[in-house]
Amino acid sequence: MSILEQYGLLLALVLGIAATVLALFGIARAMGPTRREPGKDVPASSGVLSRDPVWGRYHARYYGYALLFLAFDMEMAFMYPWAVVYREVGLVALYDMGVFLAILFLGLLYGWSQGALRRQ
Amino acid sequence: MNFVIVLVALLGSVWLLAVVEGWTTTGRLRPAAPLLSGLAHLGRESIVPRTPDRVFFETAPVLLLIVAVLGAAVLPLAPTLVIADLATGALFINAALAYVLVALIMAGWGPNGAYAMIGGWRFLGQLIAYAMLIVMPITAVAMRAESLVTTVIVGSQGGLWNIVYQPLGFVLFFIAAMALAFRAPFDLPTAPGELGGGVDAEYTGVRLGVLRLARLTLVITLASATTVFYLGGWHGPLLPPWAWSLIKTLAVAVSMLLAGRYLPRIREADLMRWCWTLGIPLALLNIIVVGLLVLVVP
Amino acid sequence: MISDPTMTITGARQRQGGFTVLQKWVSRALAGNLSCLIVPGPEVALSHGLDVTAAGMRITATPRDASVLLIIGELSEKMSEAVAVLYAQMPRPRAIVILGGQPPSTLPDADFSAGVSQAGLIDAVDWLKRALAKGAFSDSPEDFDAAVLHARIDYVCPMHPEVVQNEPGSCPKCGMDLVAREAGEPAPEHDHDHGHDHREHRHHEHEHQHHDHAQQHEHHEQERHHGHCHEHHDSHEHDHEQHEGHQHSHENHHDHGHKHQHDESDGDAEEKGSGHDHGGHDHGASGFMSMIEVTKDLPRSADGLAMDWMEVPFGPVFPGLPGGLKLTLTLDGDGVTEGQATSLVGMINESEKGKEIDAETFIERLASAMPLASVSYRLLACLAIERAAGLENDSATDQARAVALECERIASHLGWLAQTGRQLGFAWLTDRAATLQLEIRRASGKRLLELTPALQALAARLGRTPLLKSRLKGIGILPSGTGGLSGPVARAADDAGDAWARLWQRLDEIITSLDYIKATGEPGLPVLRNIGRGSGTGEATVETPRGEAQLSLILEHGQVKSYRLDTACSHHIGLVAKLVEGRELGDALVAVGSLDLSPWEVIS
Amino acid sequence: MYAQAFFVAVFGLAAIGFGVVVFRTSSMVRSALALLFSQTAVGCMFLAMQTEFLGVLQIMMMATEMSIMAIFMVMFMMDPGGMGGMDMTHQKRFSIGAGVVAAGVAIVVAFWADWGPVTAEAPDAAMQTRALGMELLGRSMLIFETAGITILTAMIAATAVAIPVQTTANSADKEDTE
Amino acid sequence: MTLVLIVALVTGAILFGIGVYGALSQTNLVMIMMGVELILAGALVNLVAFWRFLHPESYSGQMFVLVVMTVMAVEMAVGFGVAIARFRAKGSVEMEEAGDLKG
Known part of the structure; x- marks a missing residue:
């Protein structure tokens, strides 16, 4: 195929x-x-008829992680092709990727030390 | 032909999983219960919340089902029994499952309800926690197999299953897979006790039925992925290959289901902190260890 | 099959076309898949010894997933309103089952009622299965409508917040179309109405901006306004998709504004109006809005970001909290900035003036008002009345009563464990604790001691459960110097004073109570001794499972003239605000849950 | 070949359609997810052009990155739900002009340029991944490591700018005191 | 085969145009970034088309795509970082209100 x-x-x-x-x-x-009845289509909130719109500016408290993730996530774009040829190339490949990951890990450590890895 | 067999196997696994789920919650083994429950969902009203984002609300369950099946489509049951044996299968399953997040954000934002919205955004945080732990262990698997093709990955485990070869990777992947399937104890976006159903909260009738089907399919897909990447896929004595794949998949799926029963829900802050400060370093360690092993052991 | 007209449930679904084969199958499937929402909550069912799962119904967390509304016992007026909302949000076909108590006035007639007993529950399930198999669909089901489901609609000017009318029209100040807005529940100036307040605030600020920079922005404004109108026309796709929802909201307005008349032309006229409202409530006014102005006065979180806070109700029927407890949290993201708990089912401490209650009736009433700890309050009432009547203590009776109290303590703590399991998604704990609780309710005296190994195993198991400690440790620490504590909460305060300490305090108490029962003897349900027509004042204190309860009453000729009740939960509920502040949502709920508040025992 | 052109065109149209929605909707989450699906369609175009690894990668990366974009949109836009129907644009005419000119020039170049001989057969998909890996470890090794440095810089910059200096006030969370 | 190339290039060009429009017309930092993302998406389409139809033998083309993707991610991380910082300081990420940035 x-x-x-x-x-x-x-x-x-x-x-x-x-x-x-x-x-x-x-x-x-x-x-x-579906019969239209009063109250039926109000989002359920445990017995209270809460009609307030909730689409407001939501405070995501993990934005520290999110920032690091955006950058760190790119690492795998390079890692998959690397993994495929890894055995073929041998130790050099491990060294290359080692340097790359060490660089990235530094960034992670920096973020960690500055308090990005916590609930803000 | 493969197409049909794989889909039937998938549906059958989902059905069995649903039976087991019913068994653990009600204590009764009723093989017909999943079908009846599906019919009952057809019979209930499907309510659309007022002032929703209708497109999101309608798309979310379908999208979840689609990505779960797409993920399963690249996972082999037997050497040739796979819908699409892509050259980048191991990456493709990541790509498909990344849209679980999209579906949940849609389901959270769509109904304009507080519980659902918090649930949806919570899952984004959960993804940020588990995503690297899905991706990095798979890299180590690909290193050993020298390929991203799922059938080749299974083939590479003929002598020794990856669960033995890289146990650390297996543990990380298994935990991350559970988090991805948002089953207990990682059910943060749907937590009944914290969010009154969260992203599930506004779905009724046939939409809820599709959503539940999608969630079970997702568990099967992830269990199947665990089998393919770590448990040697179709390898096994006596029984035909497809039987081994199914047995392992179901065993993993049931263990995912049961693990949640015996554990309290994890705190989101803990999940994120552990994944980043413990999980990612361990995943890197796993890659280095596997890297050395691959070079040392021919 | 000919459907039996008498077998139609009140919440039947509207049928389309004839009774097709598919509908028949679906009806049967519906009958086999009963899922119930328990009001006030599953913990009340357990404390009455009802095993809903064994009766053949699945317990659900939300009304959206429920087909049966199971009401247990009498409901307070506020709870009746909540129940009406829950019932309205259940998808049809839906049924109402009432066990014990009168049907709430807000609901249609119950489909099935019985006394509070397992037999009654099983009868109800049998009946429901038959009824749903035959009457899940109906040709003309009645709409459910209740006064609580309607909000009052105000029409306000987007530019002038002070212009509020109760009819659509144009603003007397600027001539703009007024925009519909749901008024807050009781009064227009409802402080808790965050969303609306906020919107008003925005407009206000907007206006401000105008005065300051009117000159500079005038031109820009025009241009943008045009651009925007254009944009709006094109984005009608949005409106079309929402047509259904929108029409409904119109219906709502309609029902309310005019007295429930369905006039076609009237409806059309209104639809235009509400369509406008829907497209954008401040559509006409939106030009340049300064975001700095909008966020300037908003409260800021600890990390310095000013976000929209929203007020979210958790309860009165929330799966993570005991039924009847309404926790209102102001959320900033998933963090709690403030919160308060109120009880919708609490007792009122006013004995009706000049109305005397028979002593026996008083005891029954008090016991049934506290479904989660009825033995304790029965005992409390007996003691107080006996003391008022001047009876001497009888050591044998006292002992039997004490044993009964300890039995209830064990059961109550197990109920708390089941509730905690429900809150934490810890299914095994919920099942195990609920099973044990039911067994303890059934077992008497020495038989109960046979459960000792099971209870010890439960405690040991909890000690070994991964994640549980990290989930509870450090959550819900009481501020130092908190007074007015009693019960397990107070006893655990000496330790770490967090949720984890409270868990172990309760587990220890279970074991201690077992030891006491072992050493003492058979329990005896507190029964009032013969007080004759005694008079006097009596005061009694009982250490209920949740803390000290105190009752003082005046007895006149065997009639209770007035009483005063003081319970631990009345004090503990005040701690909620401090425990939830600044916490993550899940932690806040765990903190509240760890207090083991019984909303029934909150005296107002 | 026509089939290939057809699918490239279909996904191209999808990408453009979602791209247009990005700036036409007033709901910010819709806008972000429209961008997401636009990028997904671009990924599907890659697949249709037999560039499997990059296509799947694009589909995967964009799902998470654009979702994160969605939450930032919700955090920082005035009316993320788009319920107010506010207009958040300026210099509209100029922008449309600039967009049309940019696209027009590129299209004209695409049509007029002599692209030379066009290869019909794409390399095998599995080969592509291998070859890319070899490229990564061979000729483009420095580029790869430079990308690492870039990512490091981004991580440091983003953290330094966005994360407030820890004070006692905002470290009240439980996990920080442990 | 040239047909597919042209189709891809035209798509890339239109995406680029939409991106340019978005980046110029939006008043909000985050929305401007969406425009930039679209511009980069257009560039990606072109790059892949060039690689596939003109130089499939040289993998620097694919490498370039990876680099552009990295740029997208990096741009987002830094952009959002700046957005958070500005929002914390000013309560807004509207460019019209960033007078102090214009100098």
Whole structure:
């Protein structure tokens, strides 16, 4: 099977699932309509009819981690091709990647020391 | 043909997992319960919250199901029994499962409800914690197999399973996989006791059914990934290869399910701190150890 | 199959078309998948000895996932309102089952009612299975509507916050269209209404900005305004998708503004209005808004960022907290900036003036008002009345009563463990503690001692559970010098005073109580001795599972004339604000949970 | 070949469509996720162009990075839900002009330039990953290490700028006192 | 095959154009970064198309793509860092309100 056919298969899988779910939705709709009643569509908050909109500026307290993650995450873009040829190249590869990871780890240590790795 | 067999195997595993889940929660073994429960979901009303982001609200469960199945599509049951044997299979499964986060953010933001929104953003924090622990152990697996192709990775474990070869990587991957599947004790985005259902809270009827199906599929996909990367995939005596794959997958999935029963939910701050200050250094150590092993042991 | 008209549940789902085969199957599946939301909470079910899972229903955490609303016991007025909201949020088909107590006035008639007993529960499940199999769908189900589900709608000017009308129209000051806004519950100036306050605040600031920089910005403003209108037309996609939701919100307004009349033309007119509102409530006014102005006066978190805080209710029916306890937290992200707890089911300490209550009735009433510790309060009432009547202590009775009290202490602590398990998502703990609690309720006297190894094993197991210590240690530390404590909370305060210490205090108390029972003898449920027509004043103190409770009363001719009750929970609930402040949401809830507050025992 | 062109075009259109949504919606989370799906579509284009490793990498990296973008949008935008329908743009006409000119010039160049002979067969996908690995450890080793330094700089810069100096006031959290 | 190349290049160009529009028209730092991300996405499409159809034998093209992706990540990390710092100091990340930055 050619590589493009495989992608086609995956695409077909995606579309197939979407179609299946749509069919399920269709069957569910055929059961009957959802009655509109007061209070039913207010987001459930344990017995209180809380009508306040909640879409406000949300304080994500892990932004210190998030900043480090954004940069650190890039490391794997380089690591996967490296891992594939690692055995072939041998110790040099370990050394190269060792330097790279050490550089990244330094950044992590800096962030850690400055208090980025905590709930802000 | 493969296409159908793999999907049927996936559905069958999900069904078995649902039966086991019902067994642990109600104490009764009822094989028909998952089907009945699915039918019951069809029969309940599907409520859309007021002033929602309708697109997000509708897409989230479908997206979750799609990515869970896509992840399973590159995992082999037997040497040729795989939907798409991609050249970058090990990376592809990461890519597919990264969209679990997207689905949960959508499910959290969509309904415009406080519990759901907190749940969605919590999962982003959870991803920041576990993501590196999924990616880095897989790197070590690829180092040994010299390939990202999942069938080759399983093939490389013919002599010795990776769980023995790199136990540290297995432990990290298993924990991270549980966090990715957001099952207890990592169910921070859906925590009933803390968020009253969180991202699940506003889903009813058929949408809730799809969401639950997707979550179980996700567990199976991750269990299957654990099997492929660490438990030697289809390798095993006597039984046919596909049977071994299924048995191992189900065993891992059930153990993921049971682990949550016997543990309290982790604190989010602890999860993030442990993953970054302990997990990532250990994952790096794992890579170095495996790197040396690969060079020393032919 | 011909559906039996008598077998239709009140919350049936509207049927589309005929009774198809699929609908029949689905009905059966629905009947086999009962999931119930327990009001006030699962802990009350347990303390009444009800085993809901064994009866064949799944306990759910949210109304969205529930098909049965199971109400146990009498509900206070506020709880009835909460129940109405929960019921409204359940998807159809939905049923109401009431065990013991009167149906709340806010709900439609119960589908099934029985006394508080396991047999009643099993009957209810049987009935529900039959009813759902036949009557899950109905051709014309009745809408559920209750007064609590409607909010009053105010129409305000986006530019002039002081202009508030109760009808749509235009602003007398600037002529802009007024925008609909839901008024806060009781009064328009509702302090807790963060979202709205905030919006007003924004406009206000906006106005401010105008005065300051009107000259410079005038031109820009025009240009932007145009751009924006254009933008809005194009972004109608959003509105279309939301058509359903939107129409509904219109209906809501409609119901409220005019007295429930469904007039087509009227509806159309309104729809336009509310469509406008929907597209953007401050649509017309939005030009340049300075974000600096918006965030300037907002409170800042410890890290210096000014975010939108939101006030989120946890309770009265929240799976992580005992039912009836309403915890309102102001959240900054997932951190708590402030919080307060109130009880919606607490007793009121005013005995009706001039109304005398028969002593026996008084005891029953007090015991049933405290479902989580009924034996303790029965004992308390008996003691107080007997002392008022001047009876001497009888050591045999006292001993039997003390044993009964210790039994209840064990059961109550196990109930707390189950609740903690529910809060922490620790399913094994919930199941185990609930099973043991039910067994203790059933076992009597020496039989109870057979459970000793199981209880010790539970404690040992908790000591070995990974993550539990890191979850509880250091959470809910009481501020130094906190007075008014009693019970396990006070006894644990000598130790570390955190949730972990409280857990071990309660586990220790379970073992101590077992030892006491072993040494003493059979329990005897407190029964009032013959007091005749005695008079006097009596005061009694009982160490309930949650701390000291004190009752003083005046007895006249065998009738309780007035009483005064003081409980530990009334004091402990005041600690909540200090314990949750500055905590992560999960930690705050654990801290509150570790106090083992019984909202029933909060006296106001 | 036409099939390939078709899929490249379809995903290209998807990328453009989502790209347009980014600046057209008033909801900030929608905007961020539209960017996410735009990048995903770009990744799918890579796959359609038989550049498997980069495609999958793009699809994966962007999911997490753009989600993090979403939370920062929610933190720092005035009205993240877009409920106020506010307009957050300026110099609109100029920007449209600049965008059209930029795209136009690039398109004109794309059509007019002589691209020379075009390769029909792509290298095998597994080979690509290997070759990239070899490139990484061979000729481009310095680039790779430089990227490491860049990332380090970014981590240090971001931390230094964004994380406040620890004071007793903000280290009240439990985990810091341990 | 040139057809696919042209299709890809045109897509890249349009993405680039949208990015330019976004980066110039948005008033908010975070939104401007989204524009920059789109510009880089356009560049990525072009790079991959060039590699695939013009020089598939030389992997410096792919390496370049990796570098651009790194730039995207780095830009985001630093950009968000700056956004947090500005928001903490001024309570806003609107560029129009960053008068002090314009000097």
